[in-house]
Amino acid sequence: xxxxxxxxxxxxxxxxxxxxxxxxxxxxxxxxxxxxxxxxxxxxxxxxxxxxxxxxxxxxxxxxxxxxxxxxxxxxxxxxxxxxxxxxxxxxxxxxxxxxxxxxxxxxxxxxxxxxxxxxxxxxxxxxxxxxxxxxxxxxxxxxxxxxxxxxxxxxxxxxxxxxxxxxxxxxxxxxxxxxxxxxxxxxxxxxxxxxxxxxxxxxxxxxxxxxxxxxxxxxxxxxxxxxxxxxxxxxxxxxxxxxxxxxxxxxxxxxxxxxxxxxxxxxxxxxxxxxxxxxxxxxxxxxxxxxxxxxxxxxxxxxxxxxxxxxxxxxxxxxxxxxxxxxxxxxxxxxxxxx
Ligand code: PHE
Numbered sequence: 001x002x003x004x005x006x007x008x009x010x011x012x013x014x015x016x017x018x019x020x021x022x023x024x025x026x027x028x029x030x031x032x033x034x035x036x037x038x039x040x041x042x043x044x045x046x047x048x049x050x051x052x053x054x055x056x057x058x059x060x061x062x063x064x065x066x067x068x069x070x071x072x073x074x075x076x077x078x079x080x081x082x083x084x085x086x087x088x089x090x091x092x093x094x095x096x097x098x099x100x101x102x103x104x105x106x107x108x109x110x111x112x113x114x115x116x117x118x119x120x121x122x123x124x125x126x127x128x129x130x131x132x133x134x135x136x137x138x139x140x141x142x143x144x145x146x147x148x149x150x151x152x153x154x155x156x157x158x159x160x161x162x163x164x165x166x167x168x169x170x171x172x173x174x175x176x177x178x179x180x181x182x183x184x185x186x187x188x189x190x191x192x193x194x195x196x197x198x199x200x201x202x203x204x205x206x207x208x209x210x211x212x213x214x215x216x217x218x219x220x221x222x223x224x225x226x227x228x229x230x231x232x233x234x235x236x237x238x239x240x241x242x243x244x245x246x247x248x249x250x251x252x253x254x255x256x257x258x259x260x261x262x263x264x265x266x267x268x269x270x271x272x273x274x275x276x277x278x279x280x281x282x283x284x285x286x287x288x289x290x291x292x293x294x295x296x297x298x299x300x301x302x303x304x305x306x307x308x309x310x311x312x313x314x315x316x317x318x319x320x321x322x323x324x325x326x327x328x329x330x331x332x333x334x335x336x337x338x339x340x
Contacts, residue, residue: 004053006061014073016046020076022106023084024083033087037080047073063204112336116218117340118221118329121317122203128247129201134225137200139186141207142169146174147185147243151296152264160263167218179207183224184264185288187308189331190226191297196304197229203313214325226288228299228306234267237307245283249273249320256280265308266290271321284311
């Protein structure tokens, strides 16, 4: 530089700083930044050249311009560091983007399951009965003789015990603890613990020592209904069953009661639903709660009357979907289950 007056050096410093800022802003590679940093701050840089020219200034100017030169140098060093940081961040972003794993893609390839059709049937039954004003009750699957039989008016000499093919549990006195053979024990538990009026349904697992065949499973599901209120008659029972059947199967299906026998209801009936070909299919049992059963639970039969019903949920699913074999429900063949 020919003109090395203080003002010329100062102007040159300003020009250098502005030019460096512009160049650093457009750098987009680390190697280029290294080269530029050498060019701006290295031994052969314009800045180093200006420093040499300070020697020709008088002491006063040399101090002032020298301070300015140092400030400019510090400014350029900071700008290089900032550019380096910016490039490192961009590099990190690039790497993250490149190494990103798209997990949603592999989720798509895992087949999703759905609610088993027996659970679907149970859920729908609960919805229908809740819609009719019932609440849901539950009881244990392991029961005592009192709840499964005795309180239901089935004393130990009663021939009806034979029809239940009870599975006993090795606990306490022989044949006193068992897997419940129906959901009717929940009637007793609810009446023992709740003051009438009572409107409940109790779905759940039940067990009998049956060999599995096309129409039987040793572990199956039932749903129990119990109503206890004043002035309850057989007409309320028939109306409730008909309303439930229509809500569950559709308006064109009707129901009928046939006289039958259960120790815990009197009178007792079996209820059937109509089929499209004009026939009838048996669905479950029902009747007016026997006065002995009410009394066993501390409910006064002079004031309160009730009806009860019970039927198999698995069997209902078989009827609704016209399955040939109830064992399909527990074979867990995905090709079968995925159809429902
Ligand atoms: N518990 C009876 C059974 O499993 C069904 C039933 C329930 C009958 C309630 C009458 C009243 O066979």
